[in-house]
């Protein structure tokens with residue numbers, strides 16, 4: 001079975017650990033190398049245990065730890081072929097493995113979906129080990145039909161619930177930044193996430209993780225409450241058929257399996 005642990009998630013740094021029987025895969029490597037090492041340590045892992053690092057896109061909150069990592073380890077790093085050059089130049093590294101199609105990491109098949117985000121290319125990932133599908137998709141301004149279909153087979157889904165639209169609009173972010181976040185190339189709001197969750201409940205999902213929650217324009221309570229409305233509308237008792245989890249900026253979430 002594929003398992004998912006959010007090591008940390010938010011505007012300052014993101015890293016998700018995906019584990020199968022034989023592989024330990026990181027999705028993104030935000031913050032710094034030392035911070036990432038510390039979080040891995042908490043789950044009993046060292047950098048040498050990591051099979052591969054998969055990058056979603058080249059924004060700093062997703063690649064901050066990569067140059068430090070590459071100085072000390074020769075872990076394979078993967079990025080979409082349209083994103084890999086930006087990752088290499090931003091991190092001052094070479095040898096990022098380019099993909100343009102699904103690929104394998106050890107005993108896990110990996111495929112991806114294009115996100116709608118202001119990067120050279122941004123994708124979400126899906127993992128399959130022959131038993132269950134697990135996906136992590138953040139940093140997307142809209143939910144496409146393609147994204148919904150990508151997530152439907154998954155038993156564990158980590159999605160973005162970035163901001164509360166009212167908090168963002170009333171907050172003190174500069175106008176241009178507000179526009180960027182709210183745009184189709186920005187981030188998913190709690191409301192957009194809840195529309196997606198409604199769709200996911202028609203699929204195989206058993207665990208939903210709300211991630212990339214903004215510190216300034218959201219609270220964990222608001223994100224959770226918005227998602228819970230969907231459960232109530234559909235008369236689904238949270239914690240029974242489907243569980244709802246939160247990812248934190250400065251705390252690891254429990255491992256979901």
Ligand SMILES: [Zn+2]
Pocket residue numbers: 057059117119139
């Ligand atoms: Zn981004």
Ligand SMILES: [Zn+2]
Pocket residue numbers: 010011014059061062139212
């Ligand atoms: Zn991000």
